[in-house]
Amino acid sequence: MNLVTKYQDAFLGHLKTVASNKQPDSLYDPIRYIMSLGGKRLRPVLTLISCDFFDHDYKEAMNAAIAIEVFHNFSLIHDDIMDEAPLRRGNQTVHTKWNLNTGILSGDAMLILAYQYFEHYPPEVFRKLAMLFSKTALEVCEGQQLDIDFETRNDVGLPEYIKMIDYKTAVLLGAAMKMGAVVANASEECSQRIYNFGRYLGIAFQLQDDYLDAFGDPETFGKQVGGDIISNKKTFLYLTALKLSNGRQREILEELYSQSPNDAQEKITTVKEIFRSSGAALATKDEIARYTKKAFATLETINILPANKEKLRDFGALLMNRTV
Numbered sequence: 001m002n003l004v005t006k007y008q009d010a011f012l013g014h015l016k017t018v019a020s021n022k023q024p025d026s027l028y029d030p031i032r033y034i035m036s037l038g039g040k041r042l043r044p045v046l047t048l049i050s051c052d053f054f055d056h057d058y059k060e061a062m063n064a065a066i067a068i069e070v071f072h073n074f075s076l077i078h079d080d081i082m083d084e085a086p087l088r089r090g091n092q093t094v095h096t097k098w099n100l101n102t103g104i105l106s107g108d109a110m111l112i113l114a115y116q117y118f119e120h121y122p123p124e125v126f127r128k129l130a131m132l133f134s135k136t137a138l139e140v141c142e143g144q145q146l147d148i149d150f151e152t153r154n155d156v157g158l159p160e161y162i163k164m165i166d167y168k169t170a171v172l173l174g175a176a177m178k179m180g181a182v183v184a185n186a187s188e189e190c191s192q193r194i195y196n197f198g199r200y201l202g203i204a205f206q207l208q209d210d211y212l213d214a215f216g217d218p219e220t221f222g223k224q225v226g227g228d229i230i231s232n233k234k235t236f237l238y239l240t241a242l243k244l245s246n247g248r249q250r251e252i253l254e255e256l257y258s259q260s261p262n263d264a265q266e267k268i269t270t271v272k273e274i275f276r277s278s279g280a281a282l283a284t285k286d287e288i289a290r291y292t293k294k295a296f297a298t299l300e301t302i303n304i305l306p307a308n309k310e311k312l313r314d315f316g317a318l319l320m321n322r323t324v
Contacts, residue, residue, distance in 0.1 A: 007045045010048070011045060011065055014066060015035060020032070035069070042173070044068050046173065048065050050177040055304075056184030064121075066117050068172070077093075077106065081100065121183070132182070136172055139167045140168060150164065151232075153234075157239070158243070161239055170199045171199060173202035174198035176198060178194060178195035190302055200291050204320055211281070214229060215272070226264070229272070230264050236287065237275050241280035249274050256270065292320050299313065
């Protein structure tokens, strides 16, 4: 991902300043901790790239980029609490390392900090960024609630699932790109189109994540392959398999997804075979390709240099062919 290296390096230098001198440590140490755990930093990098590609100094989008990353990590703290997750990127989660109350309060502080980064911009830019951020943050919460609701529902449809990953994941990618355009004073039309590009790419990205969870290489994926199967998550793969399977396959799937067997590996192997034989695996790859093509078609309508369009196409193709 050569495109992102310059922006990543610049961003990481500024990221060290987040909550660097704030007190009390009992509130801000967890924030400094979660922000130091790494990750792809994809969202803030997209903010910087978008600003740059609209012919504006990308450094001026740095505060918006930090706001996006702070918000993203705030959502991770609260997701980990809801999931009762012990680890995040191979390290203790905030609520495990400290305690539940600290996790909640430090997460709340991060949401407020994210808003404060917009205060560095002129009033009209601040207004646009804050309105976009509020809309996006609420949609992320709606997507998270849909994901929780799906755990106890047996009638989840594919359109509902796409809406859930759109809100939970994709809208933040779209907003990240639109913020860069807003800082660059791009037209409303171009700002909305780069938002749509990021959003379509975000849906494809999450579908790819679902696919890799089942069929990724354990050596490169970075987390347990089959984790969604073990936890009975109703992913696009699973919902498509239910739709395409024969009667016996459907019975087996529904039975396996209603329990947590002692032999998890046997469950993973059986479910993956149904994903393959039913055509769900191939259908998922087709859906990834469909949203990637929608992103690229939208990209063609944006008024940026052809060379920059080519860089974004290459970047999108690389994301969709990743193994991690």
